[in-house]
């Protein structure tokens with residue numbers, strides 16, 4: 001994490017030290033929440049929708065904070081190690097950019113509608129076998145989270161892997177220009193945040209903003225099965241760096257890397273892929289075709305960074321995936337849970353149902369699906385189409401949760417008999433009925449948008465069924 005004097009910090013952030021006597025105080029790390037501030041941290045008070053961080057500066061001084069930013073439009077700063085800035089958010093971003101430049105860490109940026117976190121975790125595992133690597137923690141992927149990620153980076157970091165998220169245009173452009181990546185990857189173009197963007201073409205344009213900060217001669221790796229990426233890349237308004245190189249991955253031999261075989265096992269996937277001249281075999285502790293595709297993207301980048309093949313396999317073997325991304329929970333009562341409840345969009349729900357379909361040897365397959373949010377004015381149509389996608393090979397029963405998910409139930413009637421379709425609005429009723437419904441050797445998938453907090457149902461079922 002950043003470790004600088006207040007004088008150095010002020011220079012990096014474009015601020016002014018309020019008291020020269022504080023010039024040589026040292027800050028070790030930054031924080032934006034007074035409730036988590038510890039001694040020596042730099043407190044950065046952000047002005048948010050609910051709170052103004054400036055109201056908590058006195059508290060952080062009492063806690064022994066190493067210093068704090070103070071936005072100049074908030075009047076005179078309270079006594080203490082203050083750095084006065086025009087805008088605390090901009091100062092956070094500028095400090096992060098300056099620190100990144102001083103460390104010299106090489107930047108890999110990841111964006112896409114689905115798979116950013118998964119691909120980040122895969123890349124981190126593989127690159128860490130060979131380099132000192134830092135990565136986005138959790139889902140800190142926006143105009144606040146990305147700078148905080150950079151400022152938490154050890155000085156010795158060689159490569160930093162940054163998730164770049166968006167729910168509107170020009171958000172990724174800001175992140176890319178801040179981080180100046182040398183390599184970027186676009187995982188896919190789905191439907192996430194369609195409400196704000198209006199079309200998949202606009203989603204693609206938002207994702208291609210990642211090229212705005214790509215260094216000259218930089219590398220773009222992308223999912224070649226998504227035609228919108230190449231289409232938008234070739235639009236005259238799309239910013240591209242001079243000498244940009246590209247690599248594609250996906251299904252089929254017209255990509256730089258593609259799977260030639262996949263074997264789905266109970267707790268992982270074995271796949272062979274063809275890249276350049278050789279066909280190589282790998283195993284990932286992940287489920288689903290979509291995670292093979294995520295792994296292919298990471299493979300291309302790992303080879304670009306000269307990670308030896310044996311180290312790539314070692315990285316795959318030690319991969320630790322962020323929770324609630326097709327997370328398998330098995331228990332002594334014989335019920336298996338697939339917790340994929342972090343978020344949901346039509347593309348990712350179809351991917352998850354594909355995983356359920358590939359699972360063999362279970363008595364019944366049950367899909368518990370909640371509302372998919374932020375899909376715009378065609379949301380009901382999207383939900384009904386997911387229902388119609390559920391064949392008996394994918395699920396024997398479907399439980400829906402939420403008002404939009406009732407359209408999933410409606411669509412499910414295309415293939416499932418009415419007694420196999422169960423719609424709920426009340427979470428506790430769902431927990432109770434599902435808890436009684438599930439029996440040994442059932443496998444149950446949970447998937448819904450973040451706002452539905454469907455993991456609460458998954459954890460309740462776990463606690464009912466897997467603890468005894």
Ligand SMILES: CC(=O)N[C@H]1[C@@H](OP(=O)(O)OP(=O)(O)OC[C@H]2O[C@@H](n3ccc(=O)[nH]c3=O)[C@H](O)[C@@H]2O)O[C@H](CO)[C@@H](O)[C@@H]1O[C@H](C)C(=O)N[C@@H](C)C(=O)N[C@H](CCC(=O)N[C@@H](CCC[C@@H](N)C(=O)O)C(=O)O)C(=O)O
Pocket residue numbers: 032033034035045046047048049050051052053056138139140141142143144145146148165166167168171
């Ligand atoms: C600014 C901030 O960090 N807010 C967090 C805070 O929100 P809350 O509403 O409670 O407070 P305010 O924002 O009003 O507070 C202002 C500051 O005051 C601090 N403060 C408050 C009280 C107090 O007693 N002391 C204080 O110091 C406070 O800490 C603020 O700094 O808490 C929420 C609950 O924990 C947080 O969720 C909220 O964080 C916001 C949303 C945020 O952006 N956090 C980033 C660090 C981040 O990266 N969060 C990611 C999620 C990012 C995300 O959603 N990405 C999108 C794509 C990008 C969309 C883009 N348009 C966008 O706006 O994000 C995606 O789809 O992935 C995460 O946490 O996972």
Ligand SMILES: Nc1ncnc2c1ncn2[C@@H]1O[C@H](COP(=O)(O)OP(=O)(O)OP(=O)(O)O)[C@@H](O)[C@H]1O
Pocket residue numbers: 112113114115116117118119139165187188290291293294324325326340341342343347348349351352
């Ligand atoms: N390549 C992919 N194609 C389709 N769906 C995917 C893909 N990768 C992951 N998913 C699905 O998307 C869900 C979220 O995965 P992940 O967190 O990696 O995506 P993300 O892009 O980081 O999401 P967010 O933008 O919300 O942070 C997973 O649980 C899985 O269901």
Ligand SMILES: C[C@@H](N)C(=O)N[C@H](C)C(=O)O
Pocket residue numbers: 192193342343344345372373374448449450451
């Ligand atoms: C939480 C955010 N990353 C996201 O994915 N939002 C959509 C709407 C979801 O939760 O499905």
